[in-house]
Structures are given as structure tokens and as C-alpha cells.
Amino acid sequence: MEMKKQGVCAAQGFVANGLHCGIRPNQTKNDLAIVYSKVPASAAAIYTTNAVKGAPIYVTKEHIADGKAQAILVNSGNANTCNADGIEVAEKMSAAVAKELGLQPADIMIASTGVIGQPMPLDNILEAMPALCSDLSDEKENEAAKAILTTDTITKEYATTFEIDGVTCTLGGMAKGSGMIAPNMATMLSFVTSDVAISSECLQSALKEVADDTYNMISIDGDTSTNDTFGILCNGLAGNVEITQKDKNYETFKAALYTVCEHISKMLAKDGEGASKLLTAKVSHAQTKKDAKIVAKSIVESTLLKCAMFGNDANWGRILCAIGYADANYDIHKVEVDLASKAGSIKVCVDGHGIAFDEDKALQILKEDEIEILVNLHDGDYEATAWGCDMTYEYVKINGEYRS
Structure with missing residues (x-):
């Protein structure tokens, strides 16, 4: 309607x-x-x-x-x-x-x-x-x-x-x-x-x-x-x-x-300050809803990952790093990661390890203004979604001049 x-x-x-x-x-x-x-x-x-x-x-x-x-x-x-x-x-x-x-x-x-x-x-x-x-x-x-x-x-x-x-x-x-x-x-x-x-x-x-x-x-x-x-x-x-x-x-x-x-x-x-991209972290097959939410939030909160997304860099290691310090239950050796946008999707990690992937295809996927980070924990039946944005030069400029 x-x-x-x-x-x-x-x-x-x-x-x-x-x-x-x-x-x-x-x-x-x-x-x-x-x-x-x-x-x-x-x-x-x-x-x-x-x-x-x-x-x-x-x-x-x-x-x-x-x-x-x-x-x-x-x-x-x-x-x-x-x-x-x-x-x-x-x-x-x-x-x-x-x-x-x-x-x-x-x-x-x-x-x-x-x-x-x-x-x-x-x-x-x-x-x-x-x-x-x-x-x-x-x-x-x-x-x-x-x-x-x-x-x-x-x-x-x-x-x-x-x-x-x-x-x-x-x-x-x-x-x-x-x-x-x-x-x-x-x-x-x-x-x-x-x-x-x-x-x-x-x-x-x-x-x-x-x-x-x-x-x-x-x-x-x-x-x-x-x-x-x-x-x-x-x-x-x-x-x-x-x-x-x-x-x-x-x-x-x-x-x-x-x-x-x-x-x-x-x-x-x-519309995050200075942002150029919406980041959506979708975590599936977690042991509990709480675990899924903690992992999803940890991913979108990672400053290094936010910078990588600004630079169109398929640096999946930063995703694994953000999962690794999340206070949740999971087996890192089961984790699978895909990157997706309207330009397509690409698998970058299986069983907690990197795999060969087409860097040019990944670049085209990450050039879009809405990126999905799909994480399958292969450990349960729960899922959660978190939202964030990339970190740009403009973010520092806005907050450096906020009062003025």
C-alpha cells in the first residue's frame, strides 16, 4: 500500500x-x-x-x-x-x-x-x-x-x-x-x-x-x-x-x-559521517542468537575493516580478525565468508582459511555503495544482522571541525 x-x-x-x-x-x-x-x-x-x-x-x-x-x-x-x-x-x-x-x-x-x-x-x-x-x-x-x-x-x-x-x-x-x-x-x-x-x-x-x-x-x-x-x-x-x-x-x-x-x-x-558505503554483516548458523549478534557487531565495528571497505580492498583477514576478538562461541575453523553487492558475490574464506578468488571481481563487488559481509559459522541455527559504514577521510574532517 x-x-x-x-x-x-x-x-x-x-x-x-x-x-x-x-x-x-x-x-x-x-x-x-x-x-x-x-x-x-x-x-x-x-x-x-x-x-x-x-x-x-x-x-x-x-x-x-x-x-x-x-x-x-x-x-x-x-x-x-x-x-x-x-x-x-x-x-x-x-x-x-x-x-x-x-x-x-x-x-x-x-x-x-x-x-x-x-x-x-x-x-x-x-x-x-x-x-x-x-x-x-x-x-x-x-x-x-x-x-x-x-x-x-x-x-x-x-x-x-x-x-x-x-x-x-x-x-x-x-x-x-x-x-x-x-x-x-x-x-x-x-x-x-x-x-x-x-x-x-x-x-x-x-x-x-x-x-x-x-x-x-x-x-x-x-x-x-x-x-x-x-x-x-x-x-x-x-x-x-x-x-x-x-x-x-x-x-x-x-x-x-x-x-x-x-x-x-x-x-x-x-549516512554515517563521511561514509560512502553501507556495510551489512549477516551472520548465520550460530550456536545462539547472542553469539550471532556479537559476531555481526564486531565485524561492523572494526576500524580496519571499515577502512578496507573504503579502499575496495577484499581484505578478508580483517573480517576473521574481528570475529576472532568477538566474545562469542564459535569454531574459527568452520567459518566461511562471502562478500556481496548488486555486482555479484564472491567467496573469500572457507573453514577459517583463505582461498583463491578473482581479485578483479572482488574489486567490482566492493565498488558498490552497499556491501554485504556474509559469515556462516556452521555451528547452529541462529542468525543476526548488523549495519555500519566505511571510514573515510571525510569522517576525520567532520569531527575535527564539529564545534565550528
Whole structure:
């Protein structure tokens, strides 16, 4: 089914907006976004594992402790992290949104992304709040998606439909993330909305389960951010019987959420800072799911392999090296590796040893912008996928000049 909307306004009852309020010096870039549900919604979120957390995370945790929210406010350009008045600023931002929309501050989820340790220009944000909230529309979802970007080069949006007991439901999301993306949902913000009726308890569970297999399987550069938030609002306007237990309807909802998050995960990995290629590591026939995930993540996290992929070098030894230091169960003497892209596929390793292969064919395969690293452990029935990107000269340039 073709979706008229591709992001956070795809589902019934959601509107959004984004604009430039003056946090970022470039006046052509949006830096303040809002997503609003016309009715109260079940809410859930998961956050960064970094011990240093942005003030908005503490505020959002408190606001959605009751499992309910109605709006999400996000800014880019300033992380509101390591600021003495960070909590106060986040609360004032929430209160300003609540006043404009006739809500309570506790109805607001809030998130920030950008430079750490810089004072937040609160006056600019408060002055922009009337304009932000008075021009809400389901046509403005892309303006909101643009407003949460930092070093990203593209917006990340995706939506899908699914059926619960014959009722059509919709789920859509947006995300940002280009650098500081590492294990356990590091540097990213993602917000998903749906018109499905589901309890906040089931929502929290589905969110964690899906994130573990999607957002938590991305690595750009090994750095874990301070502000990562994955939040979701479900307002029930589709009219299905509320999902309150882990039954077949729960699994249907979770599958839709996985579809959206998997698509966005690939967008995040491919748009890594300075990246020129999306790397997908698919590990099959592992002893356990955990083993498969650990090995897949180890491969996409390898700096040496990322450099080799940038150089179109079929250096399979770096893949074996990354598997070798992965804290997982496997027999390295059973490992088989293929490299693949739309240009074809080629086997480069069997039984943990190199084999003769056509270097010219391998070069053509690796020149594509989406590369698959296929690893068969020949040791069980479990599989996992991780996503990453190559490492380029541009990555150093971007991060060497981040504050400027």
C-alpha cells in the first residue's frame, strides 16, 4: 500500500512542524521540531547507556512515568548536556509547549541533540514556540524530520501499514544520527508514532525488543552519545481492541515496528559521517542468537575493516580478525565468508582459511555503495544482522571541525 505520508504523520491524529529558531547559526536549517497527537497517547522510550546523560532524558523519564504523553519537542544544535541549568531549561521548554497546546508539562516528551556543554539559548526557543505550535500540520512531517538533524546529510523517515483484527493501523517514524553511533543505541534520536491502541506496558516491551535487533545493531564509529532517545506515541485512533498482552496482535504490531526501525537503521548506517558505503554483516548458523549478534557487531565495528571497505580492498583477514576478538562461541575453523553487492558475490574464506578468488571481481563487488559481509559459522541455527559504514577521510574532517 502506497503511503501518502512517510514519517511521523503517517498515522491518524498526528501533526508536526519544524522551523529555525536560532539555536544553530545557519538560518537555512531547521533546529526546533514538534510532533503532536490530537488525543492523549500511550508513551514509551528507551535511552542512551552513557553514564553522562542529557537533561532532556531525565525530564522525559519523569514525564512519561505514567505511560502517557501527547507531544514530542526536539531541538538540534545544542545537546543541553553537562549544563548546570539543564533540567530547568528542559522543564521550561516543556511548559512553553504545554501552554501553547493546552496541555500539562508532563504531557511532553523532550529531546535535544548537538554540541555538549554549551548554554542553551532558551529565549530563542521560547520566542519561537507560538509559531511552532500554531502551524501544526500533517504536511509538516518532513520539516520536523529536518529539524532534528545535525551532521546528517538526509532525513530518515519511513512508514508502514498493518492489520489488527481486520482494522488497518499505521506506524511511521523519523530519526537522526550520523556519528557517535555505537553499541546500545548510541548517537541517535528516533521517534515513532502509530494510531494503534496498545498499553504502555506492551509498548515499552516491544520498543526494547525491536531496538535490540535494529538500532542496537548499528555502529558508525564506536562512540556512545549522551542524548540518545527512542520514543513512541500510540494514540489508538485506528480503533482496534487495545493490545494488553503478548498475543498475536502484539507480534503483528512488533513486526510493523521492526519493519520501520530496520529501514531507518539502514538509513542511519549509510549516512554515517563521511561514509560512502553501507556495510551489512549477516551472520548465520550460530550456536545462539547472542553469539550471532556479537559476531555481526564486531565485524561492523572494526576500524580496519571499515577502512578496507573504503579502499575496495577484499581484505578478508580483517573480517576473521574481528570475529576472532568477538566474545562469542564459535569454531574459527568452520567459518566461511562471502562478500556481496548488486555486482555479484564472491567467496573469500572457507573453514577459517583463505582461498583463491578473482581479485578483479572482488574489486567490482566492493565498488558498490552497499556491501554485504556474509559469515556462516556452521555451528547452529541462529542468525543476526548488523549495519555500519566505511571510514573515510571525510569522517576525520567532520569531527575535527564539529564545534565550528
